[in-house]
Amino acid sequence: MIGSKHSTIKRYLIHALMLFLGLVAIVPVYVLLINATRTTEQINEGISILPGRGAFNSSSEEIHAYWTTAIAERENIEAFEAAEASGEGEELTEEEIEELLKKAGRQLGENNGIVVYLDLVIGNNPTLRETVNANGVTERFVIRSLTESRSPRIAILNGEGDLLANYNLFNNSQIYVEDGEIIEKGQMIVRTVTLPNVLHNWRALTGRGFKIWQGFGNSAFIAICATLLSIYFSAMTAYGLHIYRFKGRAVIWGVILLIMMLPGSLTFIGFYQLMASWKLTDTYFPLILPGIAAAATVLFIRQYMSSVLNKELIDAARIDGAGELSIFNIVILPVIIPALAAQAIFTFVGSWNNYLIPAVIISSQEKATLPMMIMYLRGDIYRTEFGGIYLGIAASIIPIIIFYSFMSRYIISGITMGGIKE
Numbered sequence: 001m002i003g004s005k006h007s008t009i010k011r012y013l014i015h016a017l018m019l020f021l022g023l024v025a026i027v028p029v030y031v032l033l034i035n036a037t038r039t040t041e042q043i044n045e046g047i048s049i050l051p052g053r054g055a056f057n058s059s060s061e062e063i064h065a066y067w068t069t070a071i072a073e074r075e076n077i078e079a080f081e082a083a084e085a086s087g088e089g090e091e092l093t094e095e096e097i098e099e100l101l102k103k104a105g106r107q108l109g110e111n112n113g114i115v116v117y118l119d120l121v122i123g124n125n126p127t128l129r130e131t132v133n134a135n136g137v138t139e140r141f142v143i144r145s146l147t148e149s150r151s152p153r154i155a156i157l158n159g160e161g162d163l164l165a166n167y168n169l170f171n172n173s174q175i176y177v178e179d180g181e182i183i184e185k186g187q188m189i190v191r192t193v194t195l196p197n198v199l200h201n202w203r204a205l206t207g208r209g210f211k212i213w214q215g216f217g218n219s220a221f222i223a224i225c226a227t228l229l230s231i232y233f234s235a236m237t238a239y240g241l242h243i244y245r246f247k248g249r250a251v252i253w254g255v256i257l258l259i260m261m262l263p264g265s266l267t268f269i270g271f272y273q274l275m276a277s278w279k280l281t282d283t284y285f286p287l288i289l290p291g292i293a294a295a296a297t298v299l300f301i302r303q304y305m306s307s308v309l310n311k312e313l314i315d316a317a318r319i320d321g322a323g324e325l326s327i328f329n330i331v332i333l334p335v336i337i338p339a340l341a342a343q344a345i346f347t348f349v350g351s352w353n354n355y356l357i358p359a360v361i362i363s364s365q366e367k368a369t370l371p372m373m374i375m376y377l378r379g380d381i382y383r384t385e386f387g388g389i390y391l392g393i394a395a396s397i398i399p400i401i402i403f404y405s406f407m408s409r410y411i412i413s414g415i416t417m418g419g420i421k422e
Helices: 001-033 040-043 071-086 094-108 197-206 212-243 249-261 268-277 285-291 295-308 313-320 324-335 337-353 356-361 370-379 386-394 398-418
Strands: 059-064 112-118 128-132 138-142 152-158 163-168 182-184 186-193
Touching: 001 386, 040 324, 040 386, 112 186, 197 386, 212 285, 212 295, 212 324, 212 337, 212 370, 212 386, 212 398, 249 295, 268 285, 268 356, 285 337, 285 356, 295 337, 313 324, 324 337, 356 370, 370 386, 386 398
Parallel strands: none
Antiparallel strands: 059 186, 112 152, 112 182, 128 138, 152 163
């Protein structure tokens, strides 16, 4: 009875631990996806557990031309109104009150203004685009680059050239007034359409020369090649150490275990110097070839072979006249597919997310991997689009999810069988 109670408690503790570990793994991904739907301003406000305002829907806002008098003049009127309300203005005569109101009215200015375009040009590096619609009417739209140092805006001046109002314009804002046009107070001058946050972040991601599909292609080529070479030659190494008996076998196995204990940063400088001396920098060879025989993969596959591989199967293949390489390719590989699939997931994810080594080895932007391209977004001198960066990171994990969905059915059986000794 006591043993049954202890086993129940142990089971609950295991379930609680698994739930905790699951939350630890899911929460960062969830926050990443939420930030991909928020603008940079919303991200700077702090952490949110819900998508940002306007994450998936657009909105429009009309800007009307309004202007007021100088602050000091408004304060004079407000002071008069306050004095009148408190009774302090009772000593003023009706003529004095009327004169004061007329003076205030003259200081408010006229109800007309002149439109002036500022930083709105059509020529070289345009910030203004003109199109003719189906009705033959010319429409004007603002083109504001995400890295543009200029600030497209409309100013309203009075007849003496004094500034009455100033309006900053955003990308894709439609302008309804012409340069030099005389308008009335309250007239609509601009309609601003705010794009969904996700679409805005996508344009921020792709609008700075960020070639996301090129990055996908480069990362996929490196990850697929490194994965295929790693699992094949690591499996061949593990097979040779497990099946064949030769002098130095234990020493080689010990060296493999020692390599696993060495941190990668310890050999990084020497690795770079070696690649530079062989003139292999700015190529993909240093990113693919070193993974041909990964020590951790060799250890895992060898342990898996010791659990499931029957040597009588190999002897039967030899009796049938099969060569050693044919035995490995035709007989052994199908048997250890679960282990290969499990290690393929780990190798693919590690190669896909690798940033440090490609950043040091690769110098050409056309050869840059996706993690490198995402980090380029932080180098903008005008503005760092955190929403675009989060969206780029979210997009970069899509191939990992797809690859895992195809290979995941092997991972449980691969890890389980690799840890059981019959």
